[in-house]
Amino acid sequence: DQQVKQNSPSLxxxxxxxxxxxxxxxxxxxxYFLWYKKYPAEGPTFLISISxxxxxxxxxxxxxxxxxxxxxxSLHIVPSQPGDSAVYFCAASDPYNTDKLIFGxxxxxxxxx
Amino acid sequence: ExxxxxxxxxxxxxxxxxxxxxxxxxxxHATLYWYQQILGQGPKLLIQFQNNGVVDDSxxxxxxxxxxxxxxxxSTLKIQPAKLEDSAVxxxxxxxxxYNEQFFGPGTRLTVL
Numbered sequence: 001d002q003q004v005k006q007n008s009p010s011l012x013x014x015x016x017x018x019x020x021x022x023x024x025x026x027x028x029x030x031x032y033f034l035w036y037k038k039y040p041a042e043g044p045t046f047l048i049s050i051s052x053x054x055x056x057x058x059x060x061x062x063x064x065x066x067x068x069x070x071x072x073x074s075l076h077i078v079p080s081q082p083g084d085s086a087v088y089f090c091a092a093s094d095p096y097n098t099d100k101l102i103f104g105x106x107x108x109x110x111x112x113x
Numbered sequence: 114e115x116x117x118x119x120x121x122x123x124x125x126x127x128x129x130x131x132x133x134x135x136x137x138x139x140x141x142h143a144t145l146y147w148y149q150q151i152l153g154q155g156p157k158l159l160i161q162f163q164n165n166g167v168v169d170d171s172x173x174x175x176x177x178x179x180x181x182x183x184x185x186x187x188s189t190l191k192i193q194p195a196k197l198e199d200s201a202v203x204x205x206x207x208x209x210x211x212y213n214e215q216f217f218g219p220g221t222r223l224t225v226l
Binding site: 004032034036041042043044045046049089091093097098099100101102103104105106 | 154220
């Protein structure tokens, strides 16, 4: 069963506008979440994370929001740039082995001029 | 700081053949991970090492997959014999103690014909 879900396989956004990538999870014991970005032929790179004691974490153009009651998190990119075009993975840290990450299926973001 | 190195980058084999992948983590990183990423899915953890000991191998198909991390540094992942469904990108990652952020290598793309 898929414990971390990214229901939108792709998203297309114009440069300068906001990109919103969504992620849902099923296990209420998850308490730490991460976003990774992946370019073709490269490994995923860490982007931003959030602990369940917060509902928002911001790093430059990237903000992650966490809604624990809805078991939902989202990544906002403002403003979007063409270099942001990549696949974005949401991941949750396994509560029984916090080093173990459980990944979603990814959302391909395309930012066009 | 050098990143996680993996080789080979690409490998094509026929089913029932054997194959091995090599990973050199970031210097000083005690924890090493092997992930399998099938097309259209997120990375799935196969095995996690802490130094040269196995922490989690619950999702490793042990009848055909094996991994070792001699001397707590480099690691090899072997598949013997390969099946068609093993076609995937095999990612190696490493992390420092106490940090969730994992650093990924570029991966090895395996095609089983």
